[in-house]
Amino acid sequence: MSRRAIERTAVIAVIGLVFAGMTTHSVTVADPGCAPVGTVGSPEVAVDESTAGLEALAPAAVDLPEQVWVRTTAESFNRRWTFATREGNVYVKEAAAQAGWRTVELPGCLAGRVAGVSADDDEVMAIDRDGRFFTMDHALSAPRDWNWSSRYGTPLWTGPGNILPPGTLAWSWSVLSPNEDHVWRDTAGNDHPVGGAKVSHVFALTHGGQRIQYVDPWLPVDHSYEMATPYGGRFQAVALSTSASTSLVVNRFGDFYTRLYDFDISGADKVFFRYSYEDQRGLPEAPDMLAERVDNRYAAIQLPAPDWERQPKVPGEITDRISVHKTGPGSSARELRVEGRDGGRNGFWTKRLTDASWTFVATDRPLVGAVLENSPTDRSTDTLAAPSPYDYQGVSPQGWSARVRAFDVAVTPTPLRIEFGDGGGLGLILHTVDGLRQTPQQPGITDQPRHFDGTIELSPDALAGLDAQSAAARDFARNILGGKRFTDTSVAVTDAGFHIAALDLTLNRS
The missing domain is CATH 2.130.10 (Methylamine Dehydrogenase; Chain H)
Structure with missing residues (x-):
């Protein structure tokens, strides 16, 4: 064989x-x-x-x-x-x-x-x-x-x-x-x-x-x-x-x-x-x-x-x-x-x-398609659609808050902002991948839970700068994220909530 x-x-x-x-x-x-x-x-x-x-x-x-x-x-x-x-x-x-x-x-x-x-x-x-x-x-x-x-x-x-x-x-x-x-x-x-x-x-x-x-x-x-x-x-x-x-x-x-x-x-x-x-x-x-x-x-x-x-x-x-x-x-x-x-x-x-x-x-054949304006300058952003309307935020039992803005099922990564009661904060990166499914899923974000393979990233700059962060931020990075750059997590999203398993946290639609 x-x-x-x-x-x-x-x-x-x-x-x-x-x-x-x-x-x-x-x-x-x-x-x-x-x-x-x-x-x-x-x-x-x-x-x-x-x-x-x-x-x-x-x-x-x-x-x-x-x-x-x-x-x-x-x-x-x-x-x-x-x-x-x-x-x-x-x-x-x-x-x-x-x-x-x-x-x-x-x-x-x-x-x-x-x-x-x-x-x-x-x-x-x-x-x-x-x-x-x-x-x-x-x-x-x-x-x-x-x-x-x-x-x-x-x-x-x-x-x-x-x-x-x-x-x-x-x-x-x-x-x-x-x-x-x-x-x-x-x-x-x-x-x-x-x-x-x-x-x-x-x-x-x-x-x-x-x-x-x-x-x-x-x-x-x-x-x-x-x-x-x-x-x-x-x-x-x-x-x-x-x-x-x-x-x-x-x-x-x-x-x-x-x-x-x-x-x-x-x-x-x-x-x-x-x-x-x-x-x-x-x-x-x-x-x-x-x-x-x-x-x-x-x-x-x-x-x-x-x-x-x-x-x-x-x-x-x-x-x-x-x-x-x-x-x-x-x-x-x-x-x-x-x-x-x-x-x-x-x-x-x-x-x-x-x-x-x-x-x-x-080719000297007649043109078939619709003629485009073809501006000599880059006009990619002239007709951008509105950002995704799906913003989520919530507060953990420990008192720190988290926020995700303009989440889109097809877009990755997404900024994940963590704020602490002592005034510190961490800007994290949330990677999401639409995983393998074998049963039908509604398109987009609906009341049907949509499950993603997620990874939370603490950037190299954020890792290197932890000593300058607040005590709460240092504790979060070292204890919840294990001091690692990448932390795998499942993510479940609906039009009302956003659950991040590794943080044991559900954010509400805002």
Whole structure:
């Protein structure tokens, strides 16, 4: 048995322990008259690099472009195939070919009803007119291997299906895989194996462009998981594209940001991965996922997860048709594209993720997207949404008080201020990660308790300056926090209260 097969067996065994004895809510999403099972979510098989089965597909009878340059939900591509949707159907051609579009075979209840399609890696996500998910597997293989599934959700991608979050402005399918990507890099500069399975998400831009909800097929059938937009979740985007867990957003003034983020990278998947807020720089990288998970000699995944990075302004006209796609192994192998114009010619602006500037590629095709203002100056903060309204405060039995302001489920870290009766105070940092759930959770903050994996951080400066603090502050840091920089804690939040287990304290909504 190969090392990869051993890892996969170990993963499946751990999954069995996680799901043993768990119950899931029954949610009917899929059309009962159309429930294709498919192979999506199952272990990878060998890729057939031929085009077997392509000639059996009927030639397309609609007008389609010779070449697709930008990944959208009307036209998309992976490294082998280009897909497009017109009039409710899906069409395909070889990515390197200038012509040869053919009609993809669809399940009966999906044919004629496709509202969007997005390809990444070896999977294609199609959304029907009701927002329901249909996934095509083996999209890097020959067409004869392609098959569709309406399954989505826990356990193990066998759930009843899911739909786009309400109010979705833009969405994208993202797949980070061990076969194509191999590794990704954390904020300590360490590369980590993707794991024994792929990380597949639908990323959806919602709430007027302020929020990004992601829907993982191994997680509950809900819309509760989020990735914050830039500026603490207050940035308002008009477009989104995601590939291999790298998201690209832009506002109406042409300010671009990218972020490497998914459920595993966020710190949420403690069943399969080992994370740490302690500095992991300089530690050796693990040779594989299993060693990383069980051997403390190797670098753990550095937390917090990577934040948004601002990209340079495009030196020309642009539209809201933006795109990111993978170009090779590793999380830096990404290309960004945005439709636009330069010198009177239409085309697209492009840059590799790490390039310092954009270059223009002329296509001389009509612009499709809405033209953005693209101010030459940074206007990221011009349209920031209001801060989160969830403020909490309370007093402990010992007499010290605590305060959390503008808490947001998708934003971390959050300042945690402690005030003491003798006039002293400590500014702490509260890290929160939305943990692994197997039952549905309402989105946002509601009366349903929402549980986070938390870590209280006493900054190095605060630790070094304890001797200058008040006696009460010194006592708190040394006795309650154990004199440590990091203290793990569970955190439970509702729209009325905020409980921090390590402090044995519940704050009330203020």
